[in-house]
Amino acid sequence: MVSRAEKKAVKKAKRANESRARKWTRRSFIGAGAVAGIGVGGALMVGIAIRPGDRTDELAKFVTEGQEQLITTWVKIAPDNTVTAIIPHGEMGQGVHTALSAMLAEEMEADWDAMDIMEAPAEKDFANFELGREFLTGGANIPSPLFDTVNGLMLTAAKSMDLQITGGSTSVRFTGVAAMLTAGAAARELLLEAAAQQWDVPLGELRAEKSYIYHGDKKAPFAEFAEVAATLKPNLQPKLKKRSDYKLLGQSLPRVDIPAKVDGTAMFGIDAQVEGIKYGTVMAAPVHGQKIAKLDSKDAKAMPGVxxxxxxxxxxxxVAEGYWQAKQALDMVEVEWTVSGTENVNEESIFAQYAQSLDGGKKKVLHKAGNVTKGLKSAASVYEAEYRVPYLAHACMEPMNATAWVRDGKCDLWTGTQNPLGTRMVTAETLGMDPENVTVHTAFMGGGFGRRATPDYTNQAVMVAKKAGVPVKLIWSREESTQQDHYRPSVLGRFKAGLDEDGMPISWESDFVHKMDPPEASAVFYDIPNVRAQYADSPTHIRLGPWRSVDHTQHGYFTESFIDELAVNAGIDGYEYRRKLLKNKPRHLKVLDTAAKMAEWGKALPAGQAQGISICESFMTIVAEVVTIDMSQGEPRVLHVACAADAGLAVNPDGFEAQMESGIIYGLTAALYGEISIEDGAVEQSNFHDYQPMRMNDAPEIDVKIISSDAPIGGAGEPGTPPIAPAVANAVFKATGKRIRQLPLSKHEFGAAT
Amino acid sequence: MVQLTVNGKAQKIDIDPETPVLWVVREQLGLVGTKFGCGASLCGACTVHIDGEPVRSCVTPLSEAEGKDVTTIEGIAAPDGTLHAVQEAWIKHQVPQCGYCQSGQIMSAVALLKENANPSDEDIDSAMSGNVCRCGMYTRIKAAIKTAAKGA
Known part of the structure; x- marks a missing residue:
C-alpha cells in the first residue's frame, strides 16, 4: 500500500506537474521589480537575493534594484494559502525540487503538505550567483570578511556570465543555504509582523505553524496577511533556526517528482508537444572541427516524409514528418568532410602529447605547502607512479534534444537543460535577437551529469528550426550523443612522494594535464608538510566538459591509488596508513572509520575476494567507500560497497542515500568499462554495446551510512563518485598483486586469483 | 493502414509499416511516456507489451503489431486510475531519479511478475538486465519488484 505521505506526494506532484504544464505556454511569469509585493493572482511574493558588494552579511539581502539580483529565489502565497517555492535549479533526478522547497518550508513554517513547487523561468532575476563565484574563486571557502571583495570581483563577471546552472552540487549547499532558508525566514517574519498589525497584538505573542499564524487559540491562514505583509519592509537578516530545531530537514520526504515518473506523465525535453511540430536529426563531423566539404542529399530528399x-x-x-523518417533519410546522405589536420590523432598520440607537455611544458602551480624540493632532499626514499584515465562520455539516458520554434522575431525553446539562462543568452546571440524575445521552457532532464550544461544541442535546434521555418523537435541519435559529447578529459598524472624512514610521506608532488574545476580536486587533505600540485595545458581537438564530480573523478582515483601504493610500500595496512595521515582531521577520520566498520575491514574473506578502501572529499562532502570484490572469475566483480558520508546535514536523507548509490554506480561503470577512445581523430564508441553502462546483473549491493556533523551543508549529487574507482583498483591489487595505473579495469588481463 | 489496439483503444495508423512502434506511439498517438534511448534494443527505455510480451519498441516495426494489443506505460494503471502494484512499489521505494528509463523498467517488471509471481534475485537480474538505468537505481528496482511481488 502507498502510505498517506506518499499519496500526498502524488497530489503535490500533480500540482507541480500542472504548474509545469502551465509553463509550457508563453505567458511571462513575473516581472522584475519590487522584492515583496503582490504578484500574479494577488499572491504575496517574496524574493531573496545575494547582491554583489554586500558588506555586512555573507548570506543574503533583500534588494530593491532588480538588476542587482544575481541569486534569487522566490516564494509566493496564493489566496487559497498555497505556498509556492520557485526554484532556480533544474531537476535531473537529484531531488533538488524537494530538498530546496523543504528548506524554504522549514524556515517559513509552511505546511509541507500544501506546498507547490515550480521551476524558475530562465529570467535574469533567477540567475545563480554562487556558482559563478565558485568558478571564479575555485570553490575555495572564502572567509566572510573577504566576501565583499570577492563579490566585488564577481560583479563585472557575473553580469556577463548569465549563470543559472545546476552543477557542482551547488543547489542545496548554496542556493538552499544562502537563499531558501533566508527567504523562508524572511517571509515568516513579514507574515508575523502583518498579523501583529492586523490583530493589534504584540509580535512576541504570535507564532507560525503549518502555514497558519496563531495567537493563543485564534488562528488564520498565511494568505490572510499576505497583502499587508507585502507592504512591509523585509528584515534584512531574519533569524534562522538552529539545526536542532528543524522539523522537516533531516527527514526523508517522498520526492515530489516521483509520482509523475512512474505513470509516464513526467514531461522531459523530448516530450515537448507543439502544434505543427516536425522532427529533425543531425550528423556532425566525426572528427571534431571538420566541416562539410561536399554534401550529396539527392537520395535523402527523395525519401518519404522528408x-x-x-x-x-x-x-x-x-527535417521530416517523423524522427524515424528523418533518421532514415540522414543515413542516405553522403558527406565529404574538410581536412582539419587532426585526422591522425589517436590514443597513443594524445598520451605522447600529454607526456611531452609534462616533460617540457610550462606548468602552473595550483597548490603549494612547505617546500617539496627540501622535503624530497630530506626524504629517506622516493616513490613515484604514473596514472592514466580515458575520456568519458556522459551517456545520459535521454539523448540530446531540443524543440525550437523561430518566428516573428521570437524564439521558443523547449528543452531539459542544466543551464536555462545561459541557453537563453546563447540562443539570443545565435539568432541575433534580444534575450527578451527568447523564451526557454524547461523540462525534466533524462540525466544531466554535466552534459546538459553545454547548449550546443539547443543551438542546433534553433538554427535548424529557423532554416525549416516550422517548429522542429531535434533529436540526436544515441550514436550522435556518444560521439558528439563534451568529454571528461583523458588525463596523465605523475606522482612523486618523499618518504621518511617509516614510509610516511613528507613531500607530495603531482603533475598532471587538463585542469577544469574545481581546483581543490588535486589538493590533498592528508597531513603532509610539503605539497605541490601543478598542471600543464595540453589541448587536443576533442571537446571537454564537466562530468559528474568534474576533476574529482580523476584526482580521486590518482590520489587514493597513490596513497594505497605508499601504504603497501611502507608495509602498513591501507586503512591504518590513512588513519595516521588523518589524525588531525576528525571528520575525515570518522567517515573513514565508519566505512571500515560497516565493511568489517580486515575480516577473513572467501578465496578470490578482497577489500579496497578510499576516501575523498568533494563539494564539501567527505565520502569513504570500502568495496568487496571477487576475482575468482579472472575479472573484478564488485559484490558490495560500504559508503559512509559526512555532508554536514543530509537535507533529505533518503534522497542523499539515493545520490550516493547513484554516484557509486556511475563511477563504477567508468572504473570497470568506461572508455571513449580516439582513432583517426574520431571517437570510436557509438552506442551502449561498446560504451557499456553497468547493468543490474553486475550491480553491487550498496549500504550507505550518513554521518551528521556541524559542518556546512555539502553536496550530494557528485561526492559519491570519486572514491569508487580507487577503492576497486585497491581491492584488485590486494586480490591479484597487480596495481592498476590505467582505467578502465576492462583493459587489463588477470589470471584467476587464489 | 495498420490496425491495432493501444491501451485498449482501437487505432488505425496510416504510416509506413516499417516505422518502429516507438515512434508510432510517441508521434502518431502522443503517448510520450515510452522513451527513446538507443534505437538498437540495447537499453530497454522503449519497452512496451505486445500481446502481453515485453518488446523493445524501437526495433519493432509497426507491421509486427498489426492486429495485436499494445500496452504502454500509460495503460498499466486500472481504468479508474489506481496504480499498478509495480508503480506503487516504485513510489514506496523512491526508485526513480531522473526517471527517463523508468517507463521501460516498469514495463519489464510488470511482464516479469505476470510470468513469475515470486521471482528470485537471479530471475530479477535476468529479466531486468536489458534495462539500463544510468542513475544506477538497481538496488531500489530490485527491492521494489520484491515488494510488488508480495503485494500482488
Missing part, C-alpha cells in the same frame, strides 16, 4: 536536408556547415540536418 521536408528538408540542410547543410549547416559543421553538421547535416534532416
Amino acid at each position: 521536408i528538408g536536408v540542410y547543410n549547416m556547415s559543421d553538421y547535416v540536418a534532416v
Whole structure:
C-alpha cells in the first residue's frame, strides 16, 4: 500500500506537474521589480537575493534594484494559502525540487503538505550567483570578511556570465543555504509582523505553524496577511533556526517528482508537444572541427516524409514528418568532410602529447605547502607512479534534444537543460535577437551529469528550426550523443612522494594535464608538510566538459591509488596508513572509520575476494567507500560497497542515500568499462554495446551510512563518485598483486586469483 | 493502414509499416511516456507489451503489431486510475531519479511478475538486465519488484 505521505506526494506532484504544464505556454511569469509585493493572482511574493558588494552579511539581502539580483529565489502565497517555492535549479533526478522547497518550508513554517513547487523561468532575476563565484574563486571557502571583495570581483563577471546552472552540487549547499532558508525566514517574519498589525497584538505573542499564524487559540491562514505583509519592509537578516530545531530537514520526504515518473506523465525535453511540430536529426563531423566539404542529399530528399536536408556547415540536418523518417533519410546522405589536420590523432598520440607537455611544458602551480624540493632532499626514499584515465562520455539516458520554434522575431525553446539562462543568452546571440524575445521552457532532464550544461544541442535546434521555418523537435541519435559529447578529459598524472624512514610521506608532488574545476580536486587533505600540485595545458581537438564530480573523478582515483601504493610500500595496512595521515582531521577520520566498520575491514574473506578502501572529499562532502570484490572469475566483480558520508546535514536523507548509490554506480561503470577512445581523430564508441553502462546483473549491493556533523551543508549529487574507482583498483591489487595505473579495469588481463 | 489496439483503444495508423512502434506511439498517438534511448534494443527505455510480451519498441516495426494489443506505460494503471502494484512499489521505494528509463523498467517488471509471481534475485537480474538505468537505481528496482511481488 502507498502510505498517506506518499499519496500526498502524488497530489503535490500533480500540482507541480500542472504548474509545469502551465509553463509550457508563453505567458511571462513575473516581472522584475519590487522584492515583496503582490504578484500574479494577488499572491504575496517574496524574493531573496545575494547582491554583489554586500558588506555586512555573507548570506543574503533583500534588494530593491532588480538588476542587482544575481541569486534569487522566490516564494509566493496564493489566496487559497498555497505556498509556492520557485526554484532556480533544474531537476535531473537529484531531488533538488524537494530538498530546496523543504528548506524554504522549514524556515517559513509552511505546511509541507500544501506546498507547490515550480521551476524558475530562465529570467535574469533567477540567475545563480554562487556558482559563478565558485568558478571564479575555485570553490575555495572564502572567509566572510573577504566576501565583499570577492563579490566585488564577481560583479563585472557575473553580469556577463548569465549563470543559472545546476552543477557542482551547488543547489542545496548554496542556493538552499544562502537563499531558501533566508527567504523562508524572511517571509515568516513579514507574515508575523502583518498579523501583529492586523490583530493589534504584540509580535512576541504570535507564532507560525503549518502555514497558519496563531495567537493563543485564534488562528488564520498565511494568505490572510499576505497583502499587508507585502507592504512591509523585509528584515534584512531574519533569524534562522538552529539545526536542532528543524522539523522537516533531516527527514526523508517522498520526492515530489516521483509520482509523475512512474505513470509516464513526467514531461522531459523530448516530450515537448507543439502544434505543427516536425522532427529533425543531425550528423556532425566525426572528427571534431571538420566541416562539410561536399554534401550529396539527392537520395535523402527523395525519401518519404522528408521536408528538408540542410547543410549547416559543421553538421547535416534532416527535417521530416517523423524522427524515424528523418533518421532514415540522414543515413542516405553522403558527406565529404574538410581536412582539419587532426585526422591522425589517436590514443597513443594524445598520451605522447600529454607526456611531452609534462616533460617540457610550462606548468602552473595550483597548490603549494612547505617546500617539496627540501622535503624530497630530506626524504629517506622516493616513490613515484604514473596514472592514466580515458575520456568519458556522459551517456545520459535521454539523448540530446531540443524543440525550437523561430518566428516573428521570437524564439521558443523547449528543452531539459542544466543551464536555462545561459541557453537563453546563447540562443539570443545565435539568432541575433534580444534575450527578451527568447523564451526557454524547461523540462525534466533524462540525466544531466554535466552534459546538459553545454547548449550546443539547443543551438542546433534553433538554427535548424529557423532554416525549416516550422517548429522542429531535434533529436540526436544515441550514436550522435556518444560521439558528439563534451568529454571528461583523458588525463596523465605523475606522482612523486618523499618518504621518511617509516614510509610516511613528507613531500607530495603531482603533475598532471587538463585542469577544469574545481581546483581543490588535486589538493590533498592528508597531513603532509610539503605539497605541490601543478598542471600543464595540453589541448587536443576533442571537446571537454564537466562530468559528474568534474576533476574529482580523476584526482580521486590518482590520489587514493597513490596513497594505497605508499601504504603497501611502507608495509602498513591501507586503512591504518590513512588513519595516521588523518589524525588531525576528525571528520575525515570518522567517515573513514565508519566505512571500515560497516565493511568489517580486515575480516577473513572467501578465496578470490578482497577489500579496497578510499576516501575523498568533494563539494564539501567527505565520502569513504570500502568495496568487496571477487576475482575468482579472472575479472573484478564488485559484490558490495560500504559508503559512509559526512555532508554536514543530509537535507533529505533518503534522497542523499539515493545520490550516493547513484554516484557509486556511475563511477563504477567508468572504473570497470568506461572508455571513449580516439582513432583517426574520431571517437570510436557509438552506442551502449561498446560504451557499456553497468547493468543490474553486475550491480553491487550498496549500504550507505550518513554521518551528521556541524559542518556546512555539502553536496550530494557528485561526492559519491570519486572514491569508487580507487577503492576497486585497491581491492584488485590486494586480490591479484597487480596495481592498476590505467582505467578502465576492462583493459587489463588477470589470471584467476587464489 | 495498420490496425491495432493501444491501451485498449482501437487505432488505425496510416504510416509506413516499417516505422518502429516507438515512434508510432510517441508521434502518431502522443503517448510520450515510452522513451527513446538507443534505437538498437540495447537499453530497454522503449519497452512496451505486445500481446502481453515485453518488446523493445524501437526495433519493432509497426507491421509486427498489426492486429495485436499494445500496452504502454500509460495503460498499466486500472481504468479508474489506481496504480499498478509495480508503480506503487516504485513510489514506496523512491526508485526513480531522473526517471527517463523508468517507463521501460516498469514495463519489464510488470511482464516479469505476470510470468513469475515470486521471482528470485537471479530471475530479477535476468529479466531486468536489458534495462539500463544510468542513475544506477538497481538496488531500489530490485527491492521494489520484491515488494510488488508480495503485494500482488
